[in-house]
Amino acid sequence: MPGKDNDLTRLRVALTTFFALDGFIFAGWVVRIPAIKEQTHASASTLGLALLCVSAGAVVTMTLTGRLCRRFGSHPVTVVCAVLLSLSVALPPLTHSPSALGAVLLFFGAAYGGINVAFNSAAVDLVTALRRPVMPSFHAAFSLGGMVGAGLGALVAGALSPTRHLLALTCVGLLVTALAGPALLRITPPAPPERVPHEAKDPRRMDRRTRGLVLVFGLIALCTAYGEGALADWGALHLEQDLDASAGVAAVGYSCFALAMTVGRLSGTALLERLGRTRTVVAGGTTAAAGMLVGALANSLWAALLGFAVAGLGLANLFPVAVERAGALAGPGGVATASTLGYGGMLLGPPAIGFMADWFSLPAALTSVALLAGIAAAIGVATRKVAAG
Numbered sequence: 001m002p003g004k005d006n007d008l009t010r011l012r013v014a015l016t017t018f019f020a021l022d023g024f025i026f027a028g029w030v031v032r033i034p035a036i037k038e039q040t041h042a043s044a045s046t047l048g049l050a051l052l053c054v055s056a057g058a059v060v061t062m063t064l065t066g067r068l069c070r071r072f073g074s075h076p077v078t079v080v081c082a083v084l085l086s087l088s089v090a091l092p093p094l095t096h097s098p099s100a101l102g103a104v105l106l107f108f109g110a111a112y113g114g115i116n117v118a119f120n121s122a123a124v125d126l127v128t129a130l131r132r133p134v135m136p137s138f139h140a141a142f143s144l145g146g147m148v149g150a151g152l153g154a155l156v157a158g159a160l161s162p163t164r165h166l167l168a169l170t171c172v173g174l175l176v177t178a179l180a181g182p183a184l185l186r187i188t189p190p191a192p193p194e195r196v197p198h199e200a201k202d203p204r205r206m207d208r209r210t211r212g213l214v215l216v217f218g219l220i221a222l223c224t225a226y227g228e229g230a231l232a233d234w235g236a237l238h239l240e241q242d243l244d245a246s247a248g249v250a251a252v253g254y255s256c257f258a259l260a261m262t263v264g265r266l267s268g269t270a271l272l273e274r275l276g277r278t279r280t281v282v283a284g285g286t287t288a289a290a291g292m293l294v295g296a297l298a299n300s301l302w303a304a305l306l307g308f309a310v311a312g313l314g315l316a317n318l319f320p321v322a323v324e325r326a327g328a329l330a331g332p333g334g335v336a337t338a339s340t341l342g343y344g345g346m347l348l349g350p351p352a353i354g355f356m357a358d359w360f361s362l363p364a365a366l367t368s369v370a371l372l373a374g375i376a377a378a379i380g381v382a383t384r385k386v387a388a389g
Contacts (some may be wrong), residue, residue: 007187009204012134013128016141018078018119021176023145025089026112028240029168031251032162034240036092036101039162044362046098050355051233053102055347058113062340065117072304075189076121079181081115086173092370113343120323120339122189123130129190136268141190143265144314146232147258154251159257214384215335217326220281220379221342223372224318227288227311229346230353230369231257235308238362243301256305257312264316278384287379289313289370296366303349311369318376 037047049253068077076302088111091104123138149169156165234253240250258275264284272280295307321341349369358364 001183002047008129010188011122011187011190012130014180014187015078015119015123015126016138016223017180018115018184019123019138019141020148021082021173021180022115023142023147023258024149025085025145025169025173025230027146027149027254028166029152030091031150031157031236031254032093032165033233034160034237034247034250036095036158038093039093040098040101042098042101043358044354045112045358048351048357049352050098050102050105051315052348052351053105054109054112055141055351056345057106057109057111058116058347059340059344061110061113062117062343064122065114068114069118069121069336073156073173073189074125074295075184075187077118078122079117079177079184081111081118081215082173082177083379084111085115086177087111088164089173090167090170100127109347113347116343117339122184123161124323125189127203133269133272133324136265136272138316139316139320140265140268143258143312147255147262150251150255150258154248155256157247157251172207174327178317192224201283204321205229210330210334211218214326214330214337215341216379216383217230217322217334218338218341219327220376221322221326221338221375222233222345223379224285224315224322225342225346226349226372227315227369228261228319229349230366231295231308231311231347233252233350234353234362234366237303238296238366239300239301242362242363243299243304245301250299253305253308257308260309260312261316264313265320268320271317273322277325278380280317281321282377284314284316284318285373285375286314287311288318288373289377290314292370292373294347296370311373314373 033047040050042050065077065081067168085108088104088108091108092101094302095104119138125136127133127135153165160168235257236254239245239253240247246254275283291310291312291314292306295304295311298304298307312316322342323338326334330337351360353365353368356368367375
């Protein structure tokens with residue numbers, strides 16, 4: 001139906017905008033972490049505890065957002081969470097102690113976790129209605145937003161204080177939400193007719209084998225998202241602290257990573273069609289492990305930047321593949337489980353890096369990203385029969 005196709009196109013554009021906005025705001029925050037660390041006089045471990053508040057807020061919100069989406073719809077929840085995320089990003093530079101920073105990051109994490117569950121739920125419905133594997137394109141928008149946010153952060157790091165920079169992000173976020181939100185609210189979420197009989201057979205429960213497989217794919221998502229969160233929160237600090245990069249150059253590190261992820265995800269559909277899911281996961285995990293070892297252990301700034309880019313290219317499509325496979329096995333419940341595990345890995349990884357950095361060193365701590373990427377590749381091999389295609 002022409003009208004329906006136009007609605008789906010508009011919905012795809014609106015959702016893509018919110019994915020990009022999320023990446024833009026998140027990257028704008030992470031590139032200012034070194035300055036806020038100095039402002040709050042936080043050690044690596046106390047900064048890790050403050051970042052753990054992001055995880056706590058997100059995990060609590062993720063468990064509630066699914067219910068809110070079922071009751072009010074994923075589109076209104078996405079818009080509300082976008083407003084909260086835009087407002088909360090301005091709060092960290094207003095703090096002057098690790099405890100105060102942790103308190104405002106609890107709010108920021110709640111908004112971040114909520115919007116990720118909400119727009120991923122909306123995207124899953126849209127992908128099913130379109131009958132095309134376009135999920136990587138949404139995650140590419142997130143990565144592109146992150147690249148732009150980190151790039152602009154690098155440009156303004158020496159000119160704007162964190163307070164002015166993050167307040168500008170608030171203004172951008174509210175403006176984008178005001179423009180894209182009404183379009184999202186006007187469109188009714190697609191409900192493919194084939195979903196109804198499938199859910200009628202098994203509305204809520206998965207058998208033990210299916211649940212186990214969903215958790216395995218969720219583990220792939222966790223392993224790979226751990227690397228994304230670690231590089232987002234600690235990559236710039238590693239370049240600045242261990243390789244003597246300036247604040248502006250250090251911010252470029254996450255931009256390189258985000259650019260590589262964007263390129264990888266934009267080509268994700270073609271890559272999956274050529275290699276299949278198993279080879280994509282194995283090749284991606286292996287590539288990411290090699291790149292992260294270089295990025296963490298290299299003594300040269302340019303070698304580290306290259307390593308970050310290679311790691312981003314390797315990790316690019318692992319999360320979308322894991323979520324897609326979980327959804328194919330168990331429908332929306334499987335997507336929710338794998339997504340929650342994945343974003344939990346992204347948000348719990350940075351605090352773990354902080355503790356390991358205090359125990360050992362930051363470069364040694366970052367090698368854990370390579371270890372988990374290797375585990376994701378191994379899981380890909382072990383589940384090759386299930387993920388065939």
